[in-house]
Amino acid sequence: xxxxxSRLWVSLSDNxxxxxxxxxxxxxxxxxxxxxxxxxxxxxxxxxxxxxxxxVRVFNGRGGEFDAVVERTGKDGARVRVGNARAAAREARVAxxxxxxxxxxxxxxxxxxxxxxxxxxxxxxxxxxxxxxxLPSLRRGRRHDRWQRIxxxxxxxxxxxxxxxxxxxxxxxTVAASLAAMALPQPCLMFIEPGASGDATSINDLDGTSxxxxxxxxxxxxxxxxxxxxxxxxxxxxxxxSDRTLRADTMAIVTLTALFTRWGEL
Amino acid sequence: xxxxxSRLWVSLSDNxxxxxxxxxxxxxxxxxxxxxxxxxxxxxxxxxxxxxxxxVRVFNGRGGEFDAVVERTGKDGARVRVGNARAAAREARVAxxxxxxxxxxxxxxxxxxxxxxxxxxxxxxxxxxxxxxxLPSLRRGRRHDRWQRIxxxxxxxxxxxxxxxxxxxxxxxTVAASLAAMALPQPCLMFIEPGASGDATSINDLDGTSxxxxxxxxxxxxxxxxxxxxxxxxxxxxxxxSDRTLRADTMAIVTLTALFTRWGEL
Numbered sequence: 001x002x003x004x005x006s007r008l009w010v011s012l013s014d015n016x017x018x019x020x021x022x023x024x025x026x027x028x029x030x031x032x033x034x035x036x037x038x039x040x041x042x043x044x045x046x047x048x049x050x051x052x053x054x055x056v057r058v059f060n061g062r063g064g065e066f067d068a069v070v071e072r073t074g075k076d077g078a079r080v081r082v083g084n085a086r087a088a089a090r091e092a093r094v095a096x097x098x099x100x101x102x103x104x105x106x107x108x109x110x111x112x113x114x115x116x117x118x119x120x121x122x123x124x125x126x127x128x129x130x131x132x133x134x135l136p137s138l139r140r141g142r143r144h145d146r147w148q149r150i151x152x153x154x155x156x157x158x159x160x161x162x163x164x165x166x167x168x169x170x171x172x173x174t175v176a177a178s179l180a181a182m183a184l185p186q187p188c189l190m191f192i193e194p195g196a197s198g199d200a201t202s203i204n205d206l207d208g209t210s211x212x213x214x215x216x217x218x219x220x221x222x223x224x225x226x227x228x229x230x231x232x233x234x235x236x237x238x239x240x241x242s243d244r245t246l247r248a249d250t251m252a253i254v255t256l257t258a259l260f261t262r263w264g265e266l
Numbered sequence: 267x268x269x270x271x272s273r274l275w276v277s278l279s280d281n282x283x284x285x286x287x288x289x290x291x292x293x294x295x296x297x298x299x300x301x302x303x304x305x306x307x308x309x310x311x312x313x314x315x316x317x318x319x320x321x322v323r324v325f326n327g328r329g330g331e332f333d334a335v336v337e338r339t340g341k342d343g344a345r346v347r348v349g350n351a352r353a354a355a356r357e358a359r360v361a362x363x364x365x366x367x368x369x370x371x372x373x374x375x376x377x378x379x380x381x382x383x384x385x386x387x388x389x390x391x392x393x394x395x396x397x398x399x400x401l402p403s404l405r406r407g408r409r410h411d412r413w414q415r416i417x418x419x420x421x422x423x424x425x426x427x428x429x430x431x432x433x434x435x436x437x438x439x440t441v442a443a444s445l446a447a448m449a450l451p452q453p454c455l456m457f458i459e460p461g462a463s464g465d466a467t468s469i470n471d472l473d474g475t476s477x478x479x480x481x482x483x484x485x486x487x488x489x490x491x492x493x494x495x496x497x498x499x500x501x502x503x504x505x506x507x508s509d510r511t512l513r514a515d516t517m518a519i520v521t522l523t524a525l526f527t528r529w530g531e532l
Contacts, residue, residue, distance in 0.1 A: 089508075089509045089510040089511075090509045114516060117510060117512060117513065117516070118520075119510065157511065157513070158510040158511045158512065158513075159509075159510050159511045160510060202532075203527070203532055204527075204530045204531075204532055241532060242355075242532055243355045243356045243425070244355040244383060244385065244424040244425050244426060245355075245423065245424050245425045246383060246424065247383065247423075247424075250380060250383070250519060253516060253519060253520065253523075254384075254519065254523050257519075257520050257523040257524055257527070258523055258524075258527045258532055261469070261470075261523070261524045261527040261528060262527060264470045265470075266468075266469055266470055266507060266508055266524055
């Protein structure tokens, strides 16, 4: 992550008594000696300047959270000795996949960061008709790798021990076809502008029963096309959020907060 | 506003059929000929390059929204002829005052922008013990003027015809004393970290009855001090939001979304 990203966070190490927290994907049980990934080792050695013997916390990205102690630091990275398991931040009981149209510039970075903090299980980046990016340009820009790093960084800062899966970007039609093929009882909610469809439900009128899983579809700055709203109506329930025009880069945090509030999961 | 700010918005003028929208504080009724404030005139003339005869929308910041037509543009600004009243975005039935500790750098700008978009009635910037700013430095930096401009800009973009009041920044103790002096039946909710007080209620357990007014207290990056939590307990109900650590600059948007969801006001 660049300096601009880390600046957004309150450093955990500023709080006395709270140990710095690192992503250690290989940590499985007490006693393990595991190497940190290069980015994490850099953070430990160069930024926080921790030495052998320093107490830290590690999480494996799959729900495991542990005390740990720095065992060795050097040019080849950092190793920690895994200690006792600890309670991580509680995961939501509803596994939400956020299918989000890729936004302009670096706004998708902020959406990934916020969605991970709000507790999504997975993020499906989408290219829609009005997205100002293409699948090949996302691949060339290695954006998927970047979003995965941001997901780790966000989990690290918000206290989640689970790193949500960032799926490979897909076109909207591919996502719609997958949703149609699944034909699961799980709800799929497509957020649309008021007036874009006669059949939409206000989020205030959704019933509050928690599903086990849900998919949330959010469009790009320019909105969905009429064809996309039409296609979406076959695979999702269409929902409107507010009478006001919400900025595209705030749609995910607002939608996830509203849904988790209704489901008693905040 | 600088270019960085306007870039965050979807330009309304990109949407065919949607007319550009301006803040015209003097617009009161059909037939009025009113001058736009200098910032708004600049936007109309220099950015959107509108000429006499162009149809626009105006809002007066006090709930009035109108069709209008550009009557004259020139070195001395822009005048519009006010037409028929139009429906603006619906205002929330709960008048929320957001009492927000001023955050570092320009993060308070984003909080003001988001809080206006989410529908607050007023914003009370606060300096708390762990704020990294002082009241004199806020005055020297003319931050209050800046936040008022941002409030206008946000109302303009989200479709509100009401511009929330930005109150003069105050110290936390002054705000707490005002709340104590009011002794109103309206709820005051102080958002604190889980574990900061034994008496806090989870937001999931707040009852969903809408008050007419509410005050929401949100702390700075470093959190409230124990003394502030204690002082706050005398004038507010203390509420926790999530088991995860939410970034300080997202607390307002998350809290407002959650409360408006519970009150059926989203």
